[in-house]
Amino acid sequence: MIKSILFILSATSVLMASSLSQDATKAGLMPIPNSQSELLKLIDNPKNHITDKKVSLGKKLYFDPRLSKSGFISCNSCHNLGEGGDDGIEAAVGHKWTVNPHHLNSPTVYNSVFNARQFWDGRDPDLETQAQGPIQAGPEMAATKEHVSTTINSMPSYVTEFQNAYGQDVKITFEKITDTIGLFERTLVTPSPFDDFMNGDENALNTAQKDGLKTFIEVGCTSCHNGVGIGGGMNAFNVTATYKHMNVGDFKGDKYGMVKVSLLRNITQTAPYFHNGMIKSLNEAIKEMARIQLGTKLTNKQAKSIEEFLKSLEGRKGVIAVPMLPASSATTPAPNLN
């Protein structure tokens, strides 16, 4: 039993699958499993298994702004666990108030373990690799690998925690630090009424949400938004072909001009939408996606119905205590705002 996976799974045992949940399954939608062992299989890192000690340490690192050059920006600054796991800002802002040069929106960290690959262009395979990026990126946390490892090694209680988590011989490298952050992020899953429904609780969705789920399937949203993440797959969103009318800067997606499919879990809490944060309203985002990706002009009723379904993806977030960080020592690198 991993205690650090605090997120409340449903108490309901598996009942008969409804006709609608069977349709949803056929369309590729999958629930967060209603058992911790099943969930652990989905989210664990086979190269660095989840343990309470690693997750607790990873949480501290996630919240520690001293990983950034300035000492002012932590992972949680842009992927704010109290704000839907993102920052609510159109395009990310970072070191020296620099706006993301590709005008990219900070995606949510909640359920990001269910992304097939990480970053909008999918360039990294997992959260561990992803965590290395923003810490070093000039417009984000602007730190060097050495800054990060020197900072953590300068505080005895961090060293002790790494030893307790990985053994006395642990070498606290930049990669060990980011691996530990990634492991914490893997636990940030938020089971929702949709999952309860898919796991057999027929009453977990109200009528409007069930109707919305039907519409969501019928319209074809599930062709991209599927799997456990209800999204997170690659290459479904053609940036260059469809977003000429928006100011997207020079970001061209991956080599095919595509960006990753967004997760729809907690989507009601993560406006503004799309990779460039250009769409403010969920209703408008639904209509735009149907138009661009499916060539379908949704009626107001259809869009509203899908929006009702999406509300059922608001997940239960575990209680996350603000970690009390160790004090800097004489050898901790000083914050540098420049």
Place this chain on the structure above:
Amino acid sequence: MIKSILFILSATSVLMASSLSQDATKAGLMPIPNSQSELLKLIDNPKNHITDKKVSLGKKLYFDPRLSKSGFISCNSCHNLGEGGDDGIEAAVGHKWTVNPHHLNSPTVYNSVFNARQFWDGRDPDLETQAQGPIQAGPEMAATKEHVSTTINSMPSYVTEFQNAYGQDVKITFEKITDTIGLFERTLVTPSPFDDFMNGDENALNTAQKDGLKTFIEVGCTSCHNGVGIGGGMNAFNVTATYKHMNVGDFKGDKYGMVKVSLLRNITQTAPYFHNGMIKSLNEAIKEMARIQLGTKLTNKQAKSIEEFLKSLEGRKGVIAVPMLPASSATTPAPNLN
């Protein structure tokens, strides 16, 4: 019983006061009381009494970056509850990465209720008034009163929480919002081994800490660092006379050139030191203060001894769950980074 004052008071009942604790009392040092009703008398706002509902709401507001113009900076950004209640940065940074124009260091919010007045120059009488400042200051959160009240009123669950806390007729003004933040801040008290000792637990301090307390009194530190805050009084620190050799910008303290006495609670966790953040090490800060304020050149042994005592002021911080903030609505003002 106010549940939201989670900070763990000692379980020890009052024993015989030791000779040393009597000396400390004579020198003006006072403990955080070891009973919630006594503590409440000290920290409550007579014009807006502490209740669990107000404190819970105030905590959300404290963590909500949407109170800032950019949507990126919350009270917790500079007064980080996981980082000793401050930011660890020499001089505060804020909107558009602006460094505090007077090169002033962010003071800790923990135990700030024990300050006689607020801000380095003591210009505000209490935390409620203080909270109005940084939210509106151009180099900090850069918001207007209207931005703040419009933001909070735009989210139905915030409105409901204000109604539950203050009654159905509540008008959610900027001042009501900052009053509620101030009330949350009043609860951020951190009882420490020093308090346990003063409240009768002879064994709460080790020998080095007791010796340090004696040195602290004998040298005369208690002439300024006294009361429950172990500091927090006015006008003891002469900026213009003593800091010509440091780059203090154009900040001249209050009309007499003075700044407030810092609280020493959790001082081991809030480097760098002084109003301008110019001193990195606590040992050096101790020696500088003795030199400047008391005209005393401390021996290394004396400075080390005082430092040992100061460690006993590291307080027990309550478990603070990251508040889950309501999602923005269609009428919530958009973040503005400019």
